[in-house]
Amino acid sequence: MSKIINKRNGIIAAIAVVLIIAAIILSTTFTQAMTLDEAKEIAKKYVPSTATFVTSEEEENKFEVMFHDDKNEEGFEVEINKETKQVKKVESQLDNDLGSKTVKLTENEVKNIVKKAFDGITSISVNLTKDNGLYEYEVNFKSNDFYGNADVNPATGAILESTIKYGTAVTIPTDDQNKGDLLTYKQAEDAAIKKAGGGFVKDIDLERKNGNYYYEIELVKDNMEYDYIVDAKTGKVTLEHEHESYFDYDDDDDWDDDDHYNPGTTGGSSGNTSGSNNNAGNTGSTSGNTTGGNSGQISLEKAKSIVLSKIPGATIYKIHLEKDDGIYIYEGEARLGNYEYEFEINASSGVIIGWDKDRIEQYDDDDDWDDDDYDDEWDD
Secondary structure (H helix, E strand, O other): OHHHHHHHHHHHHHHHHHHHHHHHHHHHHHHHOOOHHHHHHHHHOOOOOOOEEEEEEEOOOEEEEEEEEOOOOEEEEEEEEOOOOOEEEEEEEEOOOOOEOOOOOOHHHHHHHHHHHOOOOOEEEEEEEEEOOEEEEEEEEEOOOEEEEEEEOOOOOOEEEEEEEEOOOOOOOOOOHHHHHOOOHHHHHHHHHHHHOOOEEEEEEEEEEOOEEEEEEEEEEOOEEEEEEEEOOOOOEEEEEEEEOOOOOOOOOOOOHHHOOOOOOOOOOOOOOOOOHHHOOOOOOOOOOOOOOOOOOOOHHHHHHHHHHHOOOOEEEEEEEEEEOOEEEEEEEEEEOOEEEEEEEEOOOOOEEEEEEEEOOOOOOOOOOOHHHOOHHHOO
C-alpha cells in the first residue's frame, strides 16, 4: 500500500513540476510578446511629431519601424528589441543627402550643430572627407546613454544622415590638439595635383595611423587613376598605386576636358555643346525628372548635352534621375548608328562616372537596325 502511495505522490510531484515550468514559460512568453502597435507608439517618441508611419518589418527579436517627415524631407528607421521593448537604434536620412562642393563651416561649428541635435554628447570628433567631388563632415560621438555618427553638409550645416545606438558606448577618437598644424584639404589636393602634373581629385580622406595624420587621395589624369598618400604634416606626396581610370570614355583615348564637365563654366563640356542643336529630333522618349530636382544639381537637359557632346547626333531614348548610395545620378541609354550606349552622370558635378558602348546585333531580315528592331518595352 505504501508503495502505491509513494508512486502516486511521485506522479503528483512530477506533474506539479511540469505545470510550474509551463506556467513560467507561458508567463515569460506573454510578458515578452510585443505588438506592432506597441512598437509604433514607442518609436514615435524618437522621431519628430511631423513624421508619419510608413511601414515596418518584424524579425525574430526586433521590430524595425519606418517613418517619413514630408515637411522636412527626411526618413527615419527605429529598431526596437521585442523582448525588452527598448529602442536599440535610430537612423535618419535626408531625401537629398548630398554633400557640397564648398566648405563654409569650421569643425567647431559642426560640433556645435551636432551637439545641439543630440543632447548629452560628452565626446565628439570631426573629420572632413571628399567623395565624388563632394565634401562632407563625418562626425563620431558618444554620451553616457548612446553613441553614434552623423554626416554633415559643410556648406549648409544640414545633418545628411545619422545613426544613434543605445547601450554601452564605444570609445570615440578625440581630436588631436596638434590637428590645427595639418595641411588643409586644399593644400593636400594641390600637392597631389602638382605631383601628378595636373588632373582632377576625385576623392580625399584624412586618416590617422599611429598618431600620424595623412591624406588619402584619388586623382584622375590621362586615362589613369592615381592613389596618393600626402603627409598631413610635411606635405610629402607618395604614389601608392595607379591603374586605368573609368573616367575615360571617348574615342581619343585620353582624359581631357571632353570627359569632365565643370559646372563652374558656362560652356559645359568641350565639343559640340551648343545648346539644343544636337538634341533636335534626337532626344527620343525620356523618363524621370525634367530638371535637377535638388539645389546644386545639373538639369536633365544639361545631362543630355554632356552625353551628346561625346556622341553628337545620337538618340537618347532613356534617361532618369535616381539615387545610389546617397549620390544622385542620371542614368540612361542612347543609340548612334550600330552602337548602343549606357551612361551614368553625377548629377551634382556633371562628371561621367559610367559609360558602356556595345555594337548592336542585327536581328531582322533587312540587315539594318531601325525602330522595328527596338523592343516595345521602352514604348509609352
